[in-house]
Amino acid sequence: MKNLANFFFEAGMLKRTPRTGFQFLGSGTESVAEHIFRATLIGYSLARLDGGVDVGRVLALCLFHDIPEARTGDLNYVNKKYVKVDEERAVDDLARTLPFGDDYRGLLAEFAAGETPEARIAHDADQLEMILALKEYKDLGNRYADEWYPFAVRRLRTESAKRLAETIWATDSTRWWFDENSDWWVRGGS
Structure with a gap:
């Protein structure tokens, strides 16, 4: 139980671990935990759209990928040009302490290889989460988001993710809650 408690504390570090690419974009902040949460929702949605994959596997891949x-x-793309991280060692060190360590190792290896349909969907969920963030920052005035978008789209592997990326980019990120045809905005529920 002590090892599980330690794992949960370690996972909690991701709430305080910033995604570093936004410093190059010039605006935006997001923790790794926030990224994982939305990527997992995207992965679930893509898996359900696909209909032929193991949805639970996609969820696990998304949940554990970072x-x-x-x-x-x-490490952002600039960091990765110069810094070599021993991710395998980090995975192995944690896996040795977990009762499901072999499963954890397998998930990370599957995600990295990207050969299964589930891994391709999880990979696309990871990229779509970045595309959503870019669109949000674009809608708030960051002109550099337009430059980043084509590169993120080129990393997508599935047709449904490519179609979703197009829809995301054409959708106003600030209007999801607003129904202009509703009297609510005039009467406030009275």
Whole structure:
């Protein structure tokens, strides 16, 4: 039980571990935990759209894909040009302490290889989460988001993710809650 408690504390570090790419974008902040949460929701949605994959497997891949960053930190694309992280060691060190360590190792290996349909969907969920963030910052006036978007789209692997990316980019991120045809905005529920 002590090892599980330690794992949960380690996972909690991801709430305080910033995603570092936003410093190059010039605006925006997000923790790794926030990224994982939305990526997991996206993965679930893509898996359900696909209909032919193991939804639970996609969820597990999305949920665990960035857990090593509690130990390694989040490296953006510029960092990765110069810094080599021993992610395998970070995975192995944690896996040795977990009752499901072999499962954890397997999930990270599957995600990295990207060969199964589930891993491709999880990978796309990871990228779509970034595309959503870019769109949010674009809608708030960050002109550099337009430059980043084509590169993120080129990393997508599934057709449904590519279609979803197009829809995301064409959708106003600030209007999801507003129904202009409703009297609510005039009467306030009276």
